[in-house]
Amino acid sequence: MSNTLVIYYSFTGNSKKVAEYVKNKLNADILELEPAVPFSSDYDEVVDEWQNNDIKRDVEIKKVTTDLSKYDKVVLITCTWWYGISPVMKKFLKDYDLFGKDIIVAASNAGWIGHCFNDYKTLLPNSNIKGELDLLFSANAVERDKMLTTQEEVDEWVEKL
Template identity: 30%
Template sequence: MKTWKRLFGCLLAGTMLLSLAACGSNDSPADDQAAAQLQEETAPPADTAGNTAAPEASAGENTADSGSVLVVYYSASGHTKTVAGYIAQATGGDIFEITPVEPYTDDDLNWSDSDSRVTREHEDESLRDVELTTTEVENWDSYDTVFIGYPIWWGIAAWPVDGFVEANDFTGKTVIPFCTSSSSGLGQSGELLAELAGTGDWQDGERFRSSASQEDVNEWVDSLGLSAE
């Protein structure tokens, strides 16, 4: 009788141990999944090849410490920014974004509104002196070629670009303007910026439609002989 009770007790203890082990195995996957999800949410973004992507350059900063090509741009709605990125990729150049201290909102850019900011600035040139967060480019002297991009506003370069051009010395640099526009051409925008700068070897520029593809941009850059090796 005692032997049977002892055997029963052993079987009961074994059953309890198996139950505890089963509970533990059910908890572990849930904990692992939560940890993996947390790691995924906090990890840097990855490119399509699975490599960690570098963070996008913030306004007024270069994507690299130095280089022979610099792509400077002002973008009001993102189209010029896209083209600037394509040029930087094609040339291996650095990027510098021109950023107003007071960014333009969608309402500010409503040219059909006679009281919008951009309309008032167009009608009153004294209002076009747009304060920028910075006009200083790190390692400015190291750049031999400078692309300058902008949208076309009333047939000329968007005026936030003016402050950057006036503040920098382009002596010894080849300057290549480019613009984005749904209909207007480059016009005299490049020539007017060259006059404003007073220095630099300003070249004929290029106008891109608002929906320009990377292939369009690469084809133009290839024609300049500046593609990254």
């Protein structure tokens, strides 16, 4: 078993693609976070619903059964929702303990990453955050899955772990 775990939440698949790339590159294990009740499949409806994605606003998530204590290193990747990390990632970080682990964090976004890295720091007060990656994707609705951050930047970030 690897000592590195990639943990991600992805609504439209961008963070998922990067999470799988990192998993293969590091030969790591992977854990997908999921809301207990799926969000609407209508993108604009979800954008409207989460317009005030305050750090205190919670969503229920599916129980995580992976034994997190087995991992020394963790990679966290989430989409950005309303200038902050997704409510699913927030809830995970509130409910589960990553105390003392080495961590690198990323937030996929369309150009408005806001306070995502502060959210990670606030929710991970006892972890060693070794690298932050602004994972930029196109804001154009017809090519939202186009990654603008280069593969080299992703590779450099991964090497910080």
